[in-house]
Amino acid sequence: MSAFDRLHPALRHHVVNSLGWGELRPVQDLAIDAYLDGANLVVLAPTAGGKTEAAFFPILSAMLTEAWAGLSVLYVSPIRALLNNQQDRLGRYFGLVGRRAARWHGDTPQGEKKRTVADAPDCLLTTPESLEVILTSARIDHRQFFQNVRAVVIDELHAFAGDDRGWHLLSVLSRIGKLAGRDIQRVGLSATVGNPPEMLEWLSCDSKREKRVIRPPSGERREPEVQVDFVGSLANAARVVGLLHGGEKRLVFCDSRSRVEQLALLLREQEVVTFISHSSLGAEERRLAEQAFAQRQDCVIVATSSLELGIDVGDLDRVIQIDAPATVSSFLQRMGRTGRREGAVTNCLFLATSDESLLRAAALVRLRSRGFVEPVVPPPKPYHILAQQLMALSLQERGVGRSEWFGWVEAVPAFNRMDERSRSAIVDSMIASGILWSDGGILSFAPEGEAKYGRKNFMELLSVFTSPPLFRVLFGRKELGFVHESTFFNRDDGPAVLLLAGRPWRTTHLDWRRRVAHVEPTDLKGKSRWIGEGQLLGQAVCLAIRDILAGDEIEPSWSRRASGRIAELRDEFPWVRDDSTAIVSDPKGQVRWWTFAGGVANRLLAHHLKGHAEAVSDNLSITIEGGVSIEALHEHLASLTADEIKTEPDSKAIDDLKFSEALPRALAEDVFCARFNDDEAIRRALSEPIRLVCEQ
Numbered sequence: 001m002s003a004f005d006r007l008h009p010a011l012r013h014h015v016v017n018s019l020g021w022g023e024l025r026p027v028q029d030l031a032i033d034a035y036l037d038g039a040n041l042v043v044l045a046p047t048a049g050g051k052t053e054a055a056f057f058p059i060l061s062a063m064l065t066e067a068w069a070g071l072s073v074l075y076v077s078p079i080r081a082l083l084n085n086q087q088d089r090l091g092r093y094f095g096l097v098g099r100r101a102a103r104w105h106g107d108t109p110q111g112e113k114k115r116t117v118a119d120a121p122d123c124l125l126t127t128p129e130s131l132e133v134i135l136t137s138a139r140i141d142h143r144q145f146f147q148n149v150r151a152v153v154i155d156e157l158h159a160f161a162g163d164d165r166g167w168h169l170l171s172v173l174s175r176i177g178k179l180a181g182r183d184i185q186r187v188g189l190s191a192t193v194g195n196p197p198e199m200l201e202w203l204s205c206d207s208k209r210e211k212r213v214i215r216p217p218s219g220e221r222r223e224p225e226v227q228v229d230f231v232g233s234l235a236n237a238a239r240v241v242g243l244l245h246g247g248e249k250r251l252v253f254c255d256s257r258s259r260v261e262q263l264a265l266l267l268r269e270q271e272v273v274t275f276i277s278h279s280s281l282g283a284e285e286r287r288l289a290e291q292a293f294a295q296r297q298d299c300v301i302v303a304t305s306s307l308e309l310g311i312d313v314g315d316l317d318r319v320i321q322i323d324a325p326a327t328v329s330s331f332l333q334r335m336g337r338t339g340r341r342e343g344a345v346t347n348c349l350f351l352a353t354s355d356e357s358l359l360r361a362a363a364l365v366r367l368r369s370r371g372f373v374e375p376v377v378p379p380p381k382p383y384h385i386l387a388q389q390l391m392a393l394s395l396q397e398r399g400v401g402r403s404e405w406f407g408w409v410e411a412v413p414a415f416n417r418m419d420e421r422s423r424s425a426i427v428d429s430m431i432a433s434g435i436l437w438s439d440g441g442i443l444s445f446a447p448e449g450e451a452k453y454g455r456k457n458f459m460e461l462l463s464v465f466t467s468p469p470l471f472r473v474l475f476g477r478k479e480l481g482f483v484h485e486s487t488f489f490n491r492d493d494g495p496a497v498l499l500l501a502g503r504p505w506r507t508t509h510l511d512w513r514r515r516v517a518h519v520e521p522t523d524l525k526g527k528s529r530w531i532g533e534g535q536l537l538g539q540a541v542c543l544a545i546r547d548i549l550a551g552d553e554i555e556p557s558w559s560r561r562a563s564g565r566i567a568e569l570r571d572e573f574p575w576v577r578d579d580s581t582a583i584v585s586d587p588k589g590q591v592r593w594w595t596f597a598g599g600v601a602n603r604l605l606a607h608h609l610k611g612h613a614e615a616v617s618d619n620l621s622i623t624i625e626g627g628v629s630i631e632a633l634h635e636h637l638a639s640l641t642a643d644e645i646k647t648e649p650d651s652k653a654i655d656d657l658k659f660s661e662a663l664p665r666a667l668a669e670d671v672f673c674a675r676f677n678d679d680e681a682i683r684r685a686l687s688e689p690i691r692l693v694c695e696q
Contacts, residue, residue, distance in 0.1 A: 003032040007057060008064040014096040015057070027216040028054040035187065036062065039210040042157065042188045042200040046346065047336035049216065051189040052089065055153045059187075060097055062151075063122065070148035073123040074131070074176075076169065078159040080105045081287070081306075083125045086155075094123055104130050120145060128160075128169040135175060136395040146179045154203070157188035158329065158376045161199055167382045167414055170205060171389045174411045175396070183207050191336050192329040194373035202378060206411040224335060225347040226368075228361045229559040234259065237322050237351040238266035241300060244349075248317035249293070250300045253334050255325060255535070257304060258479040263322065264302045273299040277307055308333045320349045323357035324364055326535040329374050331364045355569060358562060360537070363544035365557050372540060380674040382414050387426050387662035389415075390443070391453050394436065399444040402427060422667060429664045452661075471517045473498060475505065483517070485653065497522060512652055536599035537619040539681035545620065546596040550578040580689040583630045583637075587695060591624045591633060601681035608645050612636060630692050637690060642683040647673040 004012065004024055015021050024032070027045045031054035034041050045051045059073055075090065077083045087103055094101045102121040104113055106129070116124070117140055135142050152173060160166040177184050188203045190196075196213045204211055231237045241252060241263075254260045257278045267274040273296065275289040293301040301307070308330060316338045325331055331348070339346035350365075352358035389409050393400045400408075406423060409415055427443070430436040435449035445454055471487070473480045488496055488510055495507040498519060505519035549570055554563045575582050582594045595602055602617035609615040613633075614625035624633060649669035653676075654660055660668045 003029040006032060006036055006061070008061040008097075010064060010097050011057065011061050018096055024057075025050040025054075025216065027051070027214060028057065030214045030216075031055065031187075032058045032061075034212040034214055035059065035185070037210065038185070039212045040186045040200065040204045040207055041211075042190065042193070042196050042203065042213050044190055044193060044196060044213065044215040046191050046339070047333070048339075049191070051191075052086065052155075053093075054214065055187045055189060056090065056093055059151050059153070060093065060099070063099065064097060068122070068148065068150060071120040071122065071124055071145060072148050072150045074149060074152040075101075075123060075125045075155065076128060076131070076152060077125070077155045078127070078165070079156075079306075080107055080127065081290075082155060083127070084287070087125060090123060090125065094121075099123070101125060104134070106130065117145065128165065128172050131172045131176070132168075132392060135172065136392055142396065143179050146176045147181075149176055149180045149184055150182065151185045151187070153187045153189065155189045157190040157199060157203065158193050161202055161376045161378055164379055164382055164385055166202075166378055167385045167412060168388070170202075170412045171385065171392075171409045171415075174205065174409050175393070177411075178408055183209060185209060192332045192373055193376055194329070195375035199376055202413065205413060206416075222339075222345055224339070225345050226335070226350075226365055226557045227348075227559055228350045228352065228358070228365060228555075228557050228562045230358050230562040230565045231351045231353060233353050234262055234322070235266060237353055238263055238270065240351055241320055242267055242270040242272045245318050247298045249297055249315070250318040250320055251307065251316050251334075251337055252300055252302045252320045252322060253308070253325070254302060254304060254322045256479070259322065260302045260304055267300055267302070275299065275301040277301060277303040305330065307337075315344075317344075318347060318349065320351060321361070322351050323353055324350055324361035326360075326537055326541070327374050328364050328367050328372055328541075329376075331368065332373065352562070355565070358565060359545045359548060359569065360541065362548050362555065362558065362562070362566065363541050366544050366548065366555070367540060374538065374540065378414065380414070381418075381671050383418070383422065383426060383663055383667045383671055384657055384659040386415050386418065386423070387430065388659045390427070390430065391435070391445070391449070391659075391662070394444050395454075399439075399442045402438060402441050402443055405443065425664050425667060426662065429667075430662050433661060435662055471510075471515050473505070473517045473519055475519055475521070480505065480519070485515070488517070488652070510652075512655070535619075539596075539598040539601065539678065539684070542596040542598045542619055546576060547578050549573050549576040575691065575693040577691070580691050581685060582691045582693050583633055584693045584695060585630045589627065591628055591630055592621050593624065593633065593637070593690075594621045595685040596620050597681045597685040598678060600676065600678040601685060604645050604647060604677070604682060605685065607648070608640075609636075630694070634690055634692055637686065640686055642679060642686055645682050647677050649673060650676075 007015070027043065028050050031041060031043050035058035043051050043054050045054070062068070063072060075086070077086070083103055083105055087101070090101045099122040101123040102112070102116050102125065104116055104124055104126045134140050134145060154160065154169070160169050173184065186203050186207065188199065193199050200211045200213055229240070231240055241250065252263065254263055260276055260278050264274050264276050275293045277289055289301065293299060319334055319338050321334060325334070335346050335348040338344065350361035352361050386409070390405055393405050393408055430449070431438055434446050435453060436443050437446040471483050471485055473483055483498060487498065488507070498505045498507065504522050506522035507517055508520050509518040548566065552570070558566065575584065576594070581596070584592050584594060595605065597605070599619045602619065602622050606615040606617035606622045609622065609624065613628040616623045616625070649672050654668045654672050657668060657671065
């Protein structure tokens with residue numbers, strides 16, 4: 001029996017007659033069989049590759065065959081815009097078979113939410129935070145509301161699993177599973193996961209179901225069209241965007257809001273029809289721009305990563321990337337927005353405005369060609385999320401037993417790995433600090449905890465899960481860009497000096513809560529030849545950059561300008577080898593250790609070296625000040641082991657961690673130290689041969 005034949009007759013009728021489909025895609029055939037066999041799934045396919053139908057066709061079939069009643073399906077997305085975007089499609093699919101889908105997120109009108117509570121739909125399109133709202137609301141009978149849930153579909157799985165929002169999602173689903181009293185079947189959807197079996201294990205938690213990774217056969221894929229070009233400035237990039245591909249619909253990515261605005265202005269000066277999408281725009285303004293763009297042909301929309309996920313903005317002809325993102329995964333997500341039409345090919349044009357971004361773009365393309373995608377690694381030791389879940393359970397259950405609360409979330413892998421002593425320490429700390437009180441073994445909010453974390457403020461605190469670890473850098477009211485928060489860790493040597501927008505800036509004030517850094521121009525010596533503080537790069541990308549500098553080949557994806565500039569960079573760095581690091585002394589006496597180890601590893605190594613000399617790091621290297629000879633530095637590094645490189649807690653960063661007040665200080669420090677670490681990259685940097693180079 002074919003997968004299509006296994007679907008309910010009513011659904012088969014509508015697939016053929018209402019949707020006009022002559023056949024299913026292979027990924028849908030595979031997913032239908034696996035889901036109807038009862039397995040948990042991770043479904044991998046490019047954007048517009050049919051993942052939504054692969055998940056929901058078998059779910060709809062099971063709903064009809066088994067006569068599911070009430071709210072039985074949850075569709076969870078990382079962003080509200082994707083829920084809005086999917087509402088029409090899922091609403092139609094459910095409507096075809098006499099069922100109903102509804103939205104619930106922060107922008108959903110209260111009247112619509114009240115109707116959902118009074119008359120539950122068959123499928124709820126929502127976010128983890130909105131599920132938490134329902135679970136903790138005093139006005140909703142959450143047991144009744146969730147008692148019939150049988151399946152959950154998690155879109156853009158990688159966007160959850162890589163940060164604390166994923167631990168929160170698993171916690172919420174574990175609690176809903178307890179309320180429903182069943183092993184809820186789980187389906188994760190993604191276009192880019194480097195380690196799908198591990199993600200499937202993570203998603204499944206303690207589920208006893210079979211687990212299957214679903215991906216389309218390789219024969220379905222056509223080699224994308226990728227080109228890396230070097231244009232040298234944003235103004236030149238605007239001229240290229242305006243002149244190339246006239247009459248086509250182009251999505252242009254920039255990695256800061258200020259660059260989006262600058263590029264849009266330059267394009268409009270060329271009379272190119274241009275729309276904008278970024279997080280500082282109001283939701284309605286963003287939605288109208290995206291709708292207008294979707295309805296046009298000869299136009300451009302300039303966006304930040306807000307359009308990286310699978311929001312439908314119509315059939316795109318081109319994706320253009322100004323400079324380059326930090327990961328292969330982001331590159332693939334963005335490129336995957338193209339190639340939707342029959343016969344169309346996915347494509348991406350990189351327009352590099354600097355040497356560093358040119359090498360980064362070339363590195364990403366090389367890694368992709370080798371089949372590399374970053375593994376999604378859930379953040380370790382989420383003690384603060386466990387504390388948040390204890391608060392949530394005290395609201396959900398109107399007081400929860402000290403011996404019972406952990407049973408609600410013990411299926412979450414990270415929580416299950418925590419020892420009982422640490423869990424007890426969290427409870428004791430929350431009682432001692434006045435957040436909770438214990439009455440006869442029942443934990444509930446104490447007055448101080450109610451004022452700070454109770455229902456009125458609880459959901460606002462959940463915004464922690466959507467905040468990236470980046471600081472917005474302002475000179476007066478002008479936004480210069482973004483830097484990773486670790487730029488400001490352990491600054492006992494004075495204010496940080498940043499390199500942004502082509503010049504150095506001295507930090508004058510840090511607002512850790514709002515994640516804003518105020519700066520002023522400075523004449524202090526620049527710390528690196530390339531700007532390395534804006535995006536923290538991983539070891540794989542940095543080693544690929546080293547590989548490119550050490551080689552002599554010209555890639556087919558490089559334009560003539562890109563090839564010429566990379567050749568010049570190779571001449572500037574003739575000492576780079578692909579099997580070793582190098583300590584380089586320039587004619588001015590500056591000593592620099594080129595590790596190509598990545599931003600985190602270099603920061604930790606530089607912090608260790610500060611005990612011996614002044615050291616400042618970027619993604620590719622560590623600069624040593626103070627007249628240290630390359631021989632003395634080499635001798636010290638040769639005797640150094642990775643075990644000696646320790647992450648030191650940073651009090652400001654720990655205080656900024658949401659719910660950190662609920663943790664014993666030792667556990668809060670443990671969270672920070674476990675996360676700001678890259679042991680593998682450090683070990684590789686210290687184990688490779690070190691060459692000594694004196695530039696003339």
